[in-house]
Amino acid sequence: MEEQMNSIKQFADSAVAWYVKCIKLYVTFTGRARRAEYWMFCLTNFVIATLIGLIGFILNTDILSTLYGLFVFIPNIAVGVRRLHDIGKSGWFYLVALIPIIGWIWLLILLCQDSQPGGNEYGPNPKEA
Numbered sequence: 409m410e411e412q413m414n415s416i417k418q419f420a421d422s423a424v425a426w427y428v429k430c431i432k433l434y435v436t437f438t439g440r441a442r443r444a445e446y447w448m449f450c451l452t453n454f455v456i457a458t459l460i461g462l463i464g465f466i467l468n469t470d471i472l473s474t475l476y477g478l479f480v481f482i483p484n485i486a487v488g489v490r491r492l493h494d495i496g497k498s499g500w501f502y503l504v505a506l507i508p509i510i511g512w513i514w515l516l517i518l519l520c521q522d523s524q525p526g527g528n529e530y531g532p533n534p535k536e537a
Contacts, residue, residue: 441490493530
């Protein structure tokens with residue numbers, strides 16, 4: 409039981425570490441982001457947004473959710489662009505999500521792809537660094 413608790417704590421620490429890294433790089437649109445960095449940021453962001461939404465619901469206010477949404481808006485785009493760089497795509501591919509119905513599916517498929525091996529025009533592979 410203690411071993412399971414340790415692995416859960418390690419996972420939570422890892423997810424928070426990736427989240428903090430993305431927040432620190434909030435206006436960095438250059439470089440590459442591994443799948444783990446992107447998806448851990450998304451997971452942690454979802455959990456925090458859900459908790460803030462629940463608190464806002466209890467307090468009957470939307471201001472907390474609005475402020476948090478504004479806080480993570482740019483970091484979310486930045487880590488998405490860096491994730492696209494990691495698979496060798498331009499950050500402008502992020503706009504694919506604007507295509508009705510299939511756009512967000514296409515973007516999801518792109519974001520789930522493995523890193524491009526070796527370096528590319530956006531920098532060295534973060535897995536190999």
